[in-house]
Amino acid sequence: MPIKSFEDLFIEELSDIYSAEKQLTKALPKVAKAASNEDLKKAVSDHLEETENQVKRIEKIVKEENLTLKRKKCAAMEGLISEADEAISSIEQGPLLDVALIMGAQKVEHYEISAYGSLIELAKLLGYDAAVDLLDETLGEEKGADSKLNDIAVSGVNEDAQEMRASL
Numbered sequence: 001m002p003i004k005s006f007e008d009l010f011i012e013e014l015s016d017i018y019s020a021e022k023q024l025t026k027a028l029p030k031v032a033k034a035a036s037n038e039d040l041k042k043a044v045s046d047h048l049e050e051t052e053n054q055v056k057r058i059e060k061i062v063k064e065e066n067l068t069l070k071r072k073k074c075a076a077m078e079g080l081i082s083e084a085d086e087a088i089s090s091i092e093q094g095p096l097l098d099v100a101l102i103m104g105a106q107k108v109e110h111y112e113i114s115a116y117g118s119l120i121e122l123a124k125l126l127g128y129d130a131a132v133d134l135l136d137e138t139l140g141e142e143k144g145a146d147s148k149l150n151d152i153a154v155s156g157v158n159e160d161a162q163e164m165r166a167s168l
């Protein structure tokens with residue numbers, strides 16, 4: 001179906017991020033398992049719980065605004081997940097893989113931050129007030145996850161990486 005209105009565009013983009021979140025609920029357990037650093041493992045597991053909630057939050061938006069989602073697969077998230085899979089299968093577990101996992105996870109969070117930021121602006125334009133609040137809750141969680149990953153990289157994983165380099 002062609003996209004001819006801002007309503008159509010909102011549905012298209014909401015359907016896209018819905019697919020992205022659902023793909024993540026399947027991919028994040030693998031990432032948590034592949035991580036060695038305990039803080040990283042915990043951050044990914046915690047964000048998995050949030051992600052499951054984010055899926056439900058989108059379903060709530062659909063219900064409250066009386067919308068119908070399209071069946072579509074987010075190709076961007078499929079690509080980002082496939083790159084993370086590549087890292088997991090080609091790098092031995094340890095600080096090096098942890099750094100690669102953080103890089104991949106931050107790419108995912110930045111994608112989501114962009115998507116939700118734009119969806120909020122579209123929802124405001126369309127007067128979808130309930131959606132604005134719900135999307136904003138999720139945006140806050142995505143920003144929190146991104147900054148948590150930053151903290152873990154700075155405080156722990158980069159240090160593990162220094163030690164690993166020094167021991168080579």
Ligand code: FE
Nearest residue numbers: 021051054112
């Ligand atoms: Fe998310």
Ligand code: ZN
Nearest residue numbers: 016020074076
């Ligand atoms: Zn997408």
Ligand code: FE
Nearest residue numbers: 016074075076
């Ligand atoms: Fe996309």
Ligand code: FE
Nearest residue numbers: 109112142145
């Ligand atoms: Fe996220």
